[in-house]
Amino acid sequence: MKPTIYDIARAAGVSTATVSKVMNNKGKISEKTRSKIKRIMQEQRYEPSVMASAMKGKGTRTIAFIIPDIDNPIYAEYLKRIEACGHELGYTIVMATTERDPEKEERHLSLLRSKVDGYIIAARFSNLGLLKALIEDGVPIALFSHERDELSVDSVTVDDYLGGYRATEYLIELGHARIGMVGEDTISSQERIRGYRQALRDSGIKTEESLIRVGGHTIDGAAEQAGHLLERADRPTAIFGYNDICAVGAMLAARARGIRMPDELSVIGFDDTMLCHIVEPKLSSVSMPTQEMGDQVVNLLIRRIEDADMPKQRLRLLPELALRGSTSRPGGDEAIERSGRPAGL
Amino acid sequence: MKPTIYDIARAAGVSTATVSKVMNNKGKISEKTRSKIKRIMQEQRYEPSVMASAMKGKGTRTIAFIIPDIDNPIYAEYLKRIEACGHELGYTIVMATTERDPEKEERHLSLLRSKVDGYIIAARFSNLGLLKALIEDGVPIALFSHERDELSVDSVTVDDYLGGYRATEYLIELGHARIGMVGEDTISSQERIRGYRQALRDSGIKTEESLIRVGGHTIDGAAEQAGHLLERADRPTAIFGYNDICAVGAMLAARARGIRMPDELSVIGFDDTMLCHIVEPKLSSVSMPTQEMGDQVVNLLIRRIEDADMPKQRLRLLPELALRGSTSRPGGDEAIERSGRPAGL
DNA sequence: GTGAAAGCGCTAACAA
DNA sequence: TTGTTAGCGCTTTCAC
Secondary structure: OOOHHHHHHHHOOHHHHHHHHHHOOOOOOOHHHHOOOOOOOOOOOOOOOHHHHHHHHHOOOOOEEEEOOOHHHHHHHHHHHHHHHHOOOOOOOEEOOOOOOOOHHHHHHHOOOOOOEEEOOOOOOOOOOHHHHHHHHHOEEEEOOOOOOOOOOOOEOOHHHHHHHHHHHHHHHOOOOOEEEEEEEEEHHHHHHHHHHHHHHHHHOOHHHHHHHEEOOOOHHHHHHHHHHHHHOOOOOOEOOOOOHHHHHHHHHHOOOOOOOOOOOOOEEEEOOHHHHHHOOOOOEEEOOHHHHHHHHHHHHHHHHHHOOOOOOOOEEOOOOOOOOOOOOOOOOOOHHHHHHOOOO | OOOOOHHHHHHOOOHHHHHHHHHHOOOOHHHHHHHHHHHHHHOOOOOOHHHHHHHHHOOEEEEEEEEEOOOOHHHHHHHHHHHHHHOOOOOEEEEEEEOHHHHHHHHHHHHHHHOOOEEOOOOOOOOOHHHHHHHOOOEEEEEEOOOOOOOOEEEEEOOHHHHHHHHHHHHHHHHHOEEEEEEEEOHHHHHHHHHHHHHHHOOOOOOOOHHEEOOOOOOOHHHHHHHHHHHHOOOOOOOOOOOOOHHHHHHHHHHHHOOOOOOOOOOEEEEEOOHHHOOOOOEEEEEEEEHHHHHHHHHHHHHHOOOOOOOEEEEEEEEEEEEEOOOOOOOOHHHHHHHOOOOOO
């Protein structure tokens, strides 16, 4: 059997209180007893029961990370960072996917309610009421990679608007005027599209609504939407994908139609995931500080767990362009290739 | 505050024992009290504390899923399945990555020890002793996607040997005789290489050890290893990658050297992940029943949790070839393209 | 059918 | 510096 605090106490000839104090570095314990107890804990390979201490109000030292799905590699990347950072601080991470299904949102939340100390929520909840109720109950929550203007809640995001703006602006600088957009029906997509619109406007280009296609959240779905754009007689010379999935979908659509990239079509994505490196040509993308975001949200949530009264905050990190071979001037571009524009800029 | 069983009992004018019985559908309770209690639980949005019932020996209804890293999309895919299946059965999944670091293996195991009812382990443990100790302690464990011949433990895997054999055999059938292999230093890689060797032997082709390169577990690492193969004057006409990561690495290496695929080089991977669909040409791969594997391992582990005495078992599922554009006869192949060989075969 | 009471492993006053 | 004790929220005999 797994030893309990009683076994340790008995073996050491002390009370459980003393053992508890040693474990938690609390109170005053003589060096002699302390080391003796520690030794015995080692010997018996004692591990305190998180359950029991959780019941005493110490929390479960577990955080839930809720995402829409894990098919998009960006979520795997986030998960990786959040897990690493959480573990470092002694927290376990449990992941749950909503698959954009309101029932799952609810089931996960309630299933996890007594198992976790707080939630990091990266999935847009269709049922806003659920979120509101939790917040009112004082459950620690941090929104991640998307905000909710109407909610008083901590959040860590990348500035989607700015990312959309800069990606579009860059395409315009290259000389593109007909720029398509393939998006999704999410909050951050709307923001990126807003940035796209503004960049066009600022350059005096009229936004053509039919160049904005909103589809599913799969590569195939994006390919289909991009296909509509590429079938047009006045097809765009560049496409901005809401994320790398959308952008890769656009690339597949172009490839299927024998449209060469970047000469005949420039494509830029968002998220700067591994996908960028394996497609041909390599995909330019808007890059965000994934690691920083993950670390920040974990720290923020843990602080919130420990201090419910801490002032709420929204942290918005700024994205950068990561330029690669999928973007060039319309009609092709050797100049930029030769000038060796740094990839990280 | 969150209501407890006492609040419900008081509101219903019964004892906590009665409430408990209603929750667990135990004992004999009159329909009247039962429905009354249920109604009150609804009203108060009562949710039993997993912690408290876990302390009474009912388990935490949580399963740990341990993987080496999440950079390889196959693990995200597994996680997805395991999460879905686990949730269906009322279990929460916590994920932890070892990053092949013995210290992390140990830390995760002990950090999770009192939080979970059992472990699904997909990461090769460098510290076999840890695993052995857990098994001896009777902790429910299921190995996943790799086996340990020397351990008496449940496992669910794909038949790596067969997969390696069939991939190689297929390349041979296409007419390749110089077939390189890019592997990793893992148990399943060794098995796949063993299959590769046997297939060559069975066709009377002498295995050339220098055609087998074992590198890291990243795309870049694989590209480097493949590079060594491709730099040779007598470079192979086909490369079998231990997994899709390795295969994609090989493709990048080929592309960087201007080697055309599949005409000048055929490449086949293993795992049949999303990567296969976004590279150009699309990557042939060895496909495994991911969903089935995930479902099986979850069910197996849960049965083990509920019945420690259930006979141990190894379940090995068989892989299939998923053929796409990255493989052809040496020198190019229109015949097969035209014959429209089914992709799933 | 229902309830009283003990106890799971731990922590935090409060005593000693 | 160390121990006693009273729970945390739940389940489970065993009485009634």
